[in-house]
Amino acid sequence: MDRLRQQELIQEIKEKNDIVSVISEYVSLRKAGRSWVGLCPFHSEKTGSFNVNPEKQFFYCFGCSAGGDVFSFIMKRENLEFMEAARKLAERAGIAWPESNDHQADQNKNELLKINQLAASYFHYCLSRTEQGKRGREYLERRGIDPEIWRKFSLGYAPPGWHHLTETLRKKNVPLEKASTLGLVSFGENGYYDRFRDRIIFPICDPQGNVVGFGGRVLDQGEPKYLNSPETALFHKGRFLYGLQLAKETIRRQNQAIIMEGYMDVVQAHQGGFQQAIASLGTALTQDQVKLIKRYGSEVILAYDADTAGQNATLRGMGLLREAGLTVKILRLPAGEDPDSFLKKAGEKAFREQLAQAPGLIEFKIEQALRKYDLNSSEGKLGAVQAVLPELGEIESSVAREFYIRQLAREIGVSENAVFAEVDDWLAKNRKKSPVLDNKLIPSYTKMTTEKNGLSVGIIRNAELSPIQAAIFEAEKELLQIALQEYDKFARIKEELKAEDFQFAVWRDFFGALQDTEPAPENHQILDELTGPIRELASTLLAEQQFKSGTGDLAGILNRLDMLRLKARIQKLTEQIATGKDDSGLQLSEADLKAKLLEFTELNRKLKKEYPSFSAEL
Ligand SMILES: [Zn+2]
Incomplete structure (x- = not known):
């Protein structure tokens, strides 16, 4: 096209x-x-x-x-x-979609999805309708799983024997070679045979509900306990989450996902009233999975068995979740219980309470450190403090940090001052250079410009900006909103400003991208020239402008932006003169200070002269 x-x-x-x-x-x-x-x-x-x-x-x-x-x-x-x-x-709207070049690829993918769907239906039929399926039914009944849930998750049963699915597919004219690329059948000396035998089948879906792979669990002591689809054209286990197709709406509504260890845990949780439960597929969480979760919600509760919660792989997964900006909590369970047994024994209400009280990552790590070290010895005490220093050091809020330091000191039985001193040491050694002002914004905005569909945050003004910085942020944004509306105003702005003139990276990049677009034919909006994440940001900006009517006065905004920059510069000078230090904390020389004082006086004079009506603001 x-x-x-x-x-x-x-x-x-x-x-x-x-x-x-x-x-x-x-x-x-x-x-x-x-x-x-x-x-x-x-x-x-x-x-x-x-x-x-x-x-x-x-x-x-x-x-x-x-x-x-x-x-x-x-x-x-x-x-x-x-x-x-x-x-x-x-x-x-009934508009014909033109055939694309990747039509062939689409068709192939659809064909593979159909084969998977066929297999899933067959397994489900075996479970619910056949004599052989009795073994599977009895197993699920023993585990307390209702038939309603079998249907919801399309659970199935692969009968024992070598040619059940193979024959079914053959009769439906499915090319077995294709089924083997999906890991449904294998090829051996005697031709094709069933790969899943005498197992409970858990179809694994993409978020839209297409069956992309299967997990098969043995009914008794066989090995391996779980057999999954191999990596195929459809299935990459690091990219999907079990149960997400059913959980996504609840995750969105409650803004919370519960990640469990296995298929059975998820099925049980949904039955028990926790429809935000999902599972990673037998691996530690991957970046792709974290991104997927983030599309739907921002809080994640890890509900792993008590004995595995401390494993390194799990901790790495937590790290990924936290780096992605998600709130991570860990479900605490009584010793010897797993989520499933606890839910059954204690009931929905107790489980819900436990979720509500789930500690955050820091508390959890403190608890772990306390358990791991012998707190009666001074080496043990030191070890425990050392173990949580990185966690304590990385807490942004000093109020929160103090809170945890006090808690730790109390529980270990050392003085608060000793812990404070250790943390200060750690901070001095590890503190990254404090971020420049607009860096604070970059996480939420670059998300929009780099991640696909990354619009979940919308336009949020960062509360940490000073009033002047916030006003500059808004003014730069308003300029872009005007640019998006009218070509001739966009042309005017291009005459007045270069991309580098924008102080905030998100607007700088956006303006740069706008300049790169080809001029549109007449009667077309700039929006229609854009694709990808830039279009998303543009679309959000336009929508915001429609509902929050700005002045739309280009000259006024340009003028205001000049004034704000002047004020920002004056503010910076004021700070430097007051502290005698430059931005990186270095002592200013006498001569530097004098020069800054001069500039300060000059700029103040200019501000009063050129912007008499503005100068009292902010
Ligand atoms: Zn809303």
Whole structure:
């Protein structure tokens, strides 16, 4: 599809998918003035902060700042890429989607998915309807799993013997060679034979519910206990999470995922009322899995057996989760219990309480260190303190750090001062250079520009910015919003500013990307020229602008930005003169100080002269 054809297609899709009618299929909307209002599908709320503007064809949530056009909505809601969302909307409007070059690849993938689906249906049939399946049924009944849950998870049973699935597939004219690439059948001296035999089958799905692989569990003492699909064209075990297709809505609603060890744990948890439960597939968590979780929620509770919770692989997984900005907690269970046995014995209410009291990573590590060292000896005490220093040192908030230091000192039986001294030492040795101002913002914004579908955060202004920095942030953003609206204003801004002039990296990069786009044909919006994450950010910015009306006065904003920069510079000089140190903490020489004083006086004079009405602000 060439560029022009694609633009026409996108335009047509947009025209034929009215945003109110599309969103109404997901959210119940009521008319309020010129907008439609409802409960936001992207954060949990009781009052309707979610607005849809039919005139401008944008949505915007005042609660979580999610916003965009009809494509953005489908991308966010269905977790799709832009072109996937476009395709879905094309189908909805009955617009023919042009055949693509990767048509062949799509077809092949669909064929493989169909084979997996066929196998899953066959296993499920064996479990629920056949005489042989009795063994499987009895096993699940013994484990207390209701038939309703078998159906929900499409659980199955692979009968003992060598040719059940093989023959079934053959009869359905499935090429067995293809089934073998999926790890369903194997090829030996006597031809193809079943790979899964006498096992309970857990189909593994992608988030959309397509069966991508299988896990098979033995019923008694056989080996291996679990047999999974090998890595195939569809299945990469580091990329999927068991149960996510069923858990994703609950995870989104409760903003919480519970990660368990195995298939059976997940199935039991769902039956017990915890539909946010998922499992990694027999491995430590991977980056891909962490990203996947993050699409749906921001808190993760690890519910592993007590004996495995301390293993290094688990701790690494926790590290990944935390690095990704997720809140990590660890479910604490009485000794000798696993999540499943505890849920059965103590019941849903007790389990829920345990979840609510789950300690964070730091508390958990402190507990572990306390258990590991002999706290009666001074070596043991020192060892325990040393073991948690990195955790304590990395706590950003000094209030929280102090809290944990006090707790640790109390529990180990050493003086608080001794622990404080150790932590200070650690900090002095390991403290990274304190970040420059706009670095603090980068995590939330680069997420948008680097991660696919990374729009989950919406536009959030970082609360840690000083008032002047925040005002600069807003002014730079407003400039871009104006640029997005009108080509001639964009041209004006390009005359006035270069990308480097933007102070905040996110806006600098965005402006740079805008400049790289080709000029659009007449009557086209800049938005339609953009693709990928840049389009997402643009769409959110436009939506925000529609609902939070700015002045739109270009000259005024440029002027204001100049003034703000002047003020920021004055503020910095004030700090340096007061402390006698430069930004990196080095002592300023007498001559430097004098020069700074001069500049300070000069800039203040300029501020009063050029911006008499502004100078009292902030
Ligand atoms: Zn919202």
